[in-house]
Amino acid sequence: MEIPILDFSLYESPESRTLLADQVVHTLETVGFLYLKNHGVPAEQIDKADGAAVKYFDQETSVKKQFSRPSVMTENPGSGYCEIGIERLYQSGVKEVKETFDFIPSDLPEGKAESATVLIEPLTNLFNSCAELARKLFHCIALGLKLANERYLEDKHKGMGNRNVNSTTLRVLHYPPFDSAQYGETATRLGEHTDWCSMAILFQRDVGGLEVETAGNKFVPAPPIPGTVLVNIGDILQFWTCGRLRATTHRVRAVDSEQNTKVRRSIGFFANPDFDAVVESLDPRYYFHPEPTGEYTLNRFRNAYHYQERQDFGFMKPQRVSE
Numbered sequence: 001m002e003i004p005i006l007d008f009s010l011y012e013s014p015e016s017r018t019l020l021a022d023q024v025v026h027t028l029e030t031v032g033f034l035y036l037k038n039h040g041v042p043a044e045q046i047d048k049a050d051g052a053a054v055k056y057f058d059q060e061t062s063v064k065k066q067f068s069r070p071s072v073m074t075e076n077p078g079s080g081y082c083e084i085g086i087e088r089l090y091q092s093g094v095k096e097v098k099e100t101f102d103f104i105p106s107d108l109p110e111g112k113a114e115s116a117t118v119l120i121e122p123l124t125n126l127f128n129s130c131a132e133l134a135r136k137l138f139h140c141i142a143l144g145l146k147l148a149n150e151r152y153l154e155d156k157h158k159g160m161g162n163r164n165v166n167s168t169t170l171r172v173l174h175y176p177p178f179d180s181a182q183y184g185e186t187a188t189r190l191g192e193h194t195d196w197c198s199m200a201i202l203f204q205r206d207v208g209g210l211e212v213e214t215a216g217n218k219f220v221p222a223p224p225i226p227g228t229v230l231v232n233i234g235d236i237l238q239f240w241t242c243g244r245l246r247a248t249t250h251r252v253r254a255v256d257s258e259q260n261t262k263v264r265r266s267i268g269f270f271a272n273p274d275f276d277a278v279v280e281s282l283d284p285r286y287y288f289h290p291e292p293t294g295e296y297t298l299n300r301f302r303n304a305y306h307y308q309e310r311q312d313f314g315f316m317k318p319q320r321v322s323e
């Protein structure tokens with residue numbers, strides 16, 4: 001299985017957009033991941049956000065913790081820092097050697113955000129460009145799925161950027177040099193997981209390590225390709241389409257000793273529907289009880305931050321509609 005590189009300049013005209021929409025949906029049905037070139041997010045914005053992340057993560061942990069991501073038992077956590085070893089996407093026993101800062105433009109609590117000052121302008125600009133790209137991708141997906149309302153998915157994500165109505169975040173990730181003697185034999189960079197958003201857009205800097213699961217439970221590398229972004233489907237679009245679009249499992253490993261000595265940096269934009277947006281089956285052959293995604297998302301956070309391990313996060317069990 002190869003992750004294809006699609007040309008997003010096809011979006012610009014309505015004729016070629018239809019072709020692109022079919023390519024996007026076909027790839028998300030089969031692979032679940034795709035690279036995009038000519039994606040329209042300015043390289044300068046990506047470089048500035050990355051440069052700011054270098055400066056931000058270089059600060060003492062105690063300084064970064066002044067603006068920690070809040071505990072998440074009862075509400076969406078919003079912006080903030082998460083230190084090494086706290087968030088665990090795979091299994092509670094497996095330490096993930098990464099630190100992160102999540103950013104929602106409207107969520108910068110007064111008096112706390114000072115340690116993140118360097119990030120605010122570059123991440124605001126990049127957030128806005130990613131939101132625009134996400135809206136165009138949602139448009140393509142709706143066209144490719146042949147939905148009656150081609151703006152259906154965009155309409156469900158109207159509140160991106162407003163923490164009171166939507167949990168979409170732009171996340172900078174910093175993976176320090178990886179030393180299993182220090183972190184333990186089972187530690188990894190980022191455990192196997194699916195994203196629990198609707199769609200993710202990922203910018204990788206020069207050090208690789210991301211791997212994507214293929215049909216036979218085999219993982220293949222998804223290396224950084226200059227000038228491209230990587231796009232993948234999260235659980236919520238998989239639910240929405242009753243499994244037609246795939247939320248593909250992925251992970252980040254420090255695969256070789258040379259890579260282990262290097263810092264890996266990446267930036268992910270995780271698009272989520274508005275809190276009050278009802279998700280219902282988009283496939284007439286299946287039915288599930290329509291509901292917003294809030295409780296599902298909170299269950300995933302509870303699992304990742306408080307290690308309440310469970311197999312079933314309580315959402316969307318499509319049943320075949322009898323003919």
Ligand SMILES: O=C(O)CCC(=O)C(=O)O
Nearest residue numbers: 173195204210252266268
């Ligand atoms: O660093 C990466 O490339 C992957 C990040 C990721 O998969 C995530 O944060 O969900």
Ligand SMILES: [Fe+2]
Nearest residue numbers: 193194195250
């Ligand atoms: Fe992910």
